[in-house]
Amino acid sequence: MSENTAPVPEVDVESTPLLKVRGLTTAFKSSGAMTNIIEGIDFNLYPHETLAIVGESGCGKSVTSLSIMRLIQSPGKIVGGSVELEGTDLLQLSEEEMRGVRGNKVSMIFQEPMTSLNPVFTVGSQVMESFQIHQHLSKPEAREKTIEMLRLVGIPAPETVFKEYPHELSGGLRQRVMIAMALACRPRVLIADEPTTALDVTIQAQILRLLRELMDETGTATILITHDLGVVAQIATYVMVMYAGQAVEYGSVRQIIEDPLHPYTLGLLQCLPRLHEKTDRLFTIPGAVPSPDSYPAGCRFCPRCNRACERCRDERPPLMELPDGRRVRCWLYADAEGAVDVSTAAPKGGESA
Amino acid sequence: MTSLLSVKNLKVYYPVKAANRLSSRVSWLKAVDDVSLEVAENETVGIVGESGCGKSTLGKAVVGLIKPTEGSIEFDGRSYAEMSTKERARNIQIIFQDPYSSLDPRMTVGESIEEPLAVIEGMSRAERRRRGLELMEEVGLRPDQYNRYPHEFSGGQRQRIGIARALATNPKIVVCDEAVSALDVSIQAQILNLIDDLQRRHHLSFVFISHNLSVVEHICDKVAVMYLGHIVEYGDVESIFENPQHPYTKALLEAIPQIKFDDVEPVRGLEGDVPSALDPPSGCCFHTRCPFATECCSAARPQTVQVGPSHWCACHLVTGDAAGEGTPV
Amino acid sequence: MKEIVQRFCRKRMSVVAGVMLILIIAACAFAPLYVHVDPLKQNLFNTYARPSAEHLLGTDNLGRDILVRLLYGGRSSLAISFSGVLSGTAVGVILGVIAGYFGGIADTLISRLIDVLLAFPGLLLAIVVVAILGSGESNTVVAIAIFSIPTVARMVRGEVLKIRSADYIAVCKVMGESSARVIVRHVIPNAISQIIVNVTLQLGTAILTTSALSFLGLGVQPPAPEWGAMLSSARDVLRSYPLPAVVPGIAITLVVVCFSLVGDGLRDALDPRLKNA
Numbered sequence: 001m002s003e004n005t006a007p008v009p010e011v012d013v014e015s016t017p018l019l020k021v022r023g024l025t026t027a028f029k030s031s032g033a034m035t036n037i038i039e040g041i042d043f044n045l046y047p048h049e050t051l052a053i054v055g056e057s058g059c060g061k062s063v064t065s066l067s068i069m070r071l072i073q074s075p076g077k078i079v080g081g082s083v084e085l086e087g088t089d090l091l092q093l094s095e096e097e098m099r100g101v102r103g104n105k106v107s108m109i110f111q112e113p114m115t116s117l118n119p120v121f122t123v124g125s126q127v128m129e130s131f132q133i134h135q136h137l138s139k140p141e142a143r144e145k146t147i148e149m150l151r152l153v154g155i156p157a158p159e160t161v162f163k164e165y166p167h168e169l170s171g172g173l174r175q176r177v178m179i180a181m182a183l184a185c186r187p188r189v190l191i192a193d194e195p196t197t198a199l200d201v202t203i204q205a206q207i208l209r210l211l212r213e214l215m216d217e218t219g220t221a222t223i224l225i226t227h228d229l230g231v232v233a234q235i236a237t238y239v240m241v242m243y244a245g246q247a248v249e250y251g252s253v254r255q256i257i258e259d260p261l262h263p264y265t266l267g268l269l270q271c272l273p274r275l276h277e278k279t280d281r282l283f284t285i286p287g288a289v290p291s292p293d294s295y296p297a298g299c300r301f302c303p304r305c306n307r308a309c310e311r312c313r314d315e316r317p318p319l320m321e322l323p324d325g326r327r328v329r330c331w332l333y334a335d336a337e338g339a340v341d342v343s344t345a346a347p348k349g350g351e352s353a
Numbered sequence: 354m355t356s357l358l359s360v361k362n363l364k365v366y367y368p369v370k371a372a373n374r375l376s377s378r379v380s381w382l383k384a385v386d387d388v389s390l391e392v393a394e395n396e397t398v399g400i401v402g403e404s405g406c407g408k409s410t411l412g413k414a415v416v417g418l419i420k421p422t423e424g425s426i427e428f429d430g431r432s433y434a435e436m437s438t439k440e441r442a443r444n445i446q447i448i449f450q451d452p453y454s455s456l457d458p459r460m461t462v463g464e465s466i467e468e469p470l471a472v473i474e475g476m477s478r479a480e481r482r483r484r485g486l487e488l489m490e491e492v493g494l495r496p497d498q499y500n501r502y503p504h505e506f507s508g509g510q511r512q513r514i515g516i517a518r519a520l521a522t523n524p525k526i527v528v529c530d531e532a533v534s535a536l537d538v539s540i541q542a543q544i545l546n547l548i549d550d551l552q553r554r555h556h557l558s559f560v561f562i563s564h565n566l567s568v569v570e571h572i573c574d575k576v577a578v579m580y581l582g583h584i585v586e587y588g589d590v591e592s593i594f595e596n597p598q599h600p601y602t603k604a605l606l607e608a609i610p611q612i613k614f615d616d617v618e619p620v621r622g623l624e625g626d627v628p629s630a631l632d633p634p635s636g637c638c639f640h641t642r643c644p645f646a647t648e649c650c651s652a653a654r655p656q657t658v659q660v661g662p663s664h665w666c667a668c669h670l671v672t673g674d675a676a677g678e679g680t681p682v
Numbered sequence: 683m684k685e686i687v688q689r690f691c692r693k694r695m696s697v698v699a700g701v702m703l704i705l706i707i708a709a710c711a712f713a714p715l716y717v718h719v720d721p722l723k724q725n726l727f728n729t730y731a732r733p734s735a736e737h738l739l740g741t742d743n744l745g746r747d748i749l750v751r752l753l754y755g756g757r758s759s760l761a762i763s764f765s766g767v768l769s770g771t772a773v774g775v776i777l778g779v780i781a782g783y784f785g786g787i788a789d790t791l792i793s794r795l796i797d798v799l800l801a802f803p804g805l806l807l808a809i810v811v812v813a814i815l816g817s818g819e820s821n822t823v824v825a826i827a828i829f830s831i832p833t834v835a836r837m838v839r840g841e842v843l844k845i846r847s848a849d850y851i852a853v854c855k856v857m858g859e860s861s862a863r864v865i866v867r868h869v870i871p872n873a874i875s876q877i878i879v880n881v882t883l884q885l886g887t888a889i890l891t892t893s894a895l896s897f898l899g900l901g902v903q904p905p906a907p908e909w910g911a912m913l914s915s916a917r918d919v920l921r922s923y924p925l926p927a928v929v930p931g932i933a934i935t936l937v938v939v940c941f942s943l944v945g946d947g948l949r950d951a952l953d954p955r956l957k958n959a
Contacts, residue, residue, distance in 0.1 A: 056537035170626040200403035205608035230610030271542035273571035285539040438858030455849035459871040
């Protein structure tokens with residue numbers, strides 16, 4: 001049986017995905033029972049591509065990225081699925097082997113660059129470290145590479161910054177240093193968790209521009225975790241919208257922004273005040289995101305949805321793939337022509353080749 | 354429209370001790386430097402700018418949390434110095450950004466909302482309770498949540514509690530310090546609509562401090578753009594957003610990632626960081642990052658001039674002092 | 683409140699320690715009600731008696747009943763520790779709140795005072811106090827109080843600094859609430875859980891200090907029973923007949939360990955960071 005699950009619209013079918021995530025499920029222990037925080041996350045990531053994972057707080061977007069990096073800490077646990085990076089399932093690796101992957105093949109940048117950098121070491125020594133650990137370079141070589149890297153991320157006077165401590169830098173510069181650290185070993189995949197949320201708009205624009213240029217140059221594929229649809233429109237190629245631990249919609253950035261299918265995606269886009277489009281009243285999604293231990297029986301968005309019907313209340317909608325490659329988890333599209341159920345029911349690695 | 358609140362030549366300087374312990378030299382951090390602002394009844398004035406521009410300090414000075422170094426603030430024609438704290442607090446209230454830190458975790462929702470009534474109005478317990486429940490209904494909370502504690506609420510609901518508390522004494526002016534910035538977009542829309550409803554119902558004036566220009570455009574009537582303690586541009590929201598005059602305002606507007614695909618080559622945007630407020634640049638404070646800066650800009654501080662029916666700007670390019678390219682009218 | 687109890691009960695060791703403490707405290711506190719033997723009654727014809735039905739834990743060098751002395755001794759050890767720690771905490775909280783809330787010169791003065799007190803090793807400080815004031819129960823209480831002031835004050839100061847920067851305090855200031863009202867209504871209630879934990883942990887140390895002072899002959903004076911004093915009088919015969927020393931030794935260890943376990947449990951139960959917000 002050939003693979004029928006790869007959502008590959010507008011992408012060369014010949015190319016193989018860099019990262020293949022299937023049925024990724026992570027649970028947290030709360031008051032004795034394991035509760036799934038994310039459930040059956042599926043996606044492919046191709047070189048040069050940026051996949052944006054969008055959603056509100058508590059939707060599981062950060063847990064998804066931490067699960068891919070296997071950085072989930074107790075009481076959390078990855079309970080199913082697979083994360084294949086160029087053919088190897090990261091979830092099957094030993095902790096030792098995983099350390100060789102982190103920061104080397106897959107690296108990550110976080111929202112708050114101050115807490116991600118060690119305050120007692122100079123910027124240079126921290127960036128140098130990854131060269132020394134992963135590429136076993138000598139000190140002078142690593143130093144040279146580091147300065148080259150700092151220059152690449154647009155830091156003026158990299159020789160001076162090399163010797164400075166994190167607190168001596170501005171937020172924008174710190175985030176650039178983080179990016180330099182993350183890209184030091186030319187990772188195949190970069191996970192950026194809200195990389196610009198803590199920054200001012202003019203600095204955010206600088207960082208987004210830098211990320212875009214670096215992606216083009218190095219071919220690194222990016223997973224961008226964000227809540228800001230503006231950032232998504234500027235930088236993403238594909239978008240996965242998450243709600244309450246599940247992917248509710250997946251498609252190319254144009255499809256999602258210009259023609260959203262899921263009522264939640266539509267709501268998110270409508271409730272944002274937009275520049276130069278003054279409306280009298282904002283559209284709102286009523287209520288708030290349910291907590292993982294009180295998910296409704298049917299569709300998780302049903303209580304807040306303005307198009308909900310009987311079926312939504314009682315039955316869980318499957319993830320449907322439409323003929324144009326988009327995926328949506330909503331009963332409204334269940335009977336659409338050519339819609340195929342692609343939800344991974346059991347979070348087991350059963351479908352691997 | 355007469356102005357309800359008027360801020361005149363306000364300066365807020367913080368003393369900063371030199372890093373060297375031996376020297377007793379004190380330098381001044383000019384958080385707000387010579388700012389004037391008017392807020393009319395039933396009007397929402399936005400204050401925008403990047404972090405460190407002094408917008409929060411200005412807001413805190415307006416509610417009396419910070420004493421101005423120089424200048425005055427007047428409410429309804431009377432300066433703060435002539436008013437009692439209670440009188441000021443009755444009329445001017447504040448809503449903070451972080452709904453987690455703005456409520457006392459050891460107090461029930463009811464106690465929190467009623468605190469201003471007890472402190473400022475000295476109401477009896479029964480009166481307070483009646484008003485408290487009324488306020489809860491007004492901001493969309495259920496009466497059965499009266500005895501709950503803040504940790505049982507989501508961020509959006511906590512922000513509603515904060516709003517109810519701010520409205521308790523029927524103030525005329527409410528300062529919103531990044532009041533929706535910490536909220537998710539769907540919740541943000543709910544709160545913005547609530548603020549809008551409250552304004553209609555009670556003819557409130559808001560001073561809306563935010564870094565989010567889209568939100569400011571949506572909710573405000575007037576906007577002041579701040580940079581390093583100065584207001585660089587001020588005017589009607591339409592005028593500023595449709596026809597920005599100051600290069601900084603233009604850069605801010607261009608930097609917002611927009612949710613559309615116009616296939617236009619992205620603008621280069623501003624380079625570098627905001628300079629330190631401890632050692633602000635000479636002349637026009639923006640000249641170090643301004644793409645149009647001329648010699649004149651580093652020499653003299655630009656005057657604020659009227660550039661439209663309700664639009665003021667402080668830039669040498671606009672006043673024509675600098676021989677810049679394409680001087681706008 | 684119910685939540686806190688539930689969280690506390692999740693820690694088995696702390697619950698066991700708590701129950702044990704309550705039993706020990708009750709046994710000592712109510713000793714006069716059910717023990718009708720005078721702890722001071724000597725019987726020089728029956729010294730160093732082995733445990734028997736008449737004397738469950740035997741007798742000491744003067745033929746006094748060890749169990750009775752243990753119970754009465756616990757009474758004074760615990761009473762001294764409690765009153766010392768509580769009064770020390772009261773002073774410490776006041777100093778800490780003033781330093782943390784008002785800052786400025788008050789903070790500088792109080793912080794330096796704390797530094798001075800902390801510079802002495804704890805027991806030495808207590809000895810100095812008793813040496814100046816003279817020995818005896820009430821002076822031991824004062825020594826314990828002074829001994830616990832700096833730790834409490836420093837902890838409260840840090841806690842208040844954290845609370846003071848919260849936005850709800852700013853809201854109070856906007857309303858023109860008086861500092862006294864802010865402190866009583868907002869600052870103290872938010873620091874109280876930390877204070878309770880600290881009191882519990884301090885009680886363990888205080889028991890040790892009380893006993894140590896009495897052991898050195900600076901605290902409770904013989905013939906009055908006290909755990910440290912009992913240890914002291916038994917040390918001469920430690921090699922030949924260790925029981926009179928072992929019994930109060932075990933009592934001290936047990937109580938100190940229990941207080942520390944309960945303190946740990948309370949800290950985890952009251953820590954708002956663990957609260958599922």
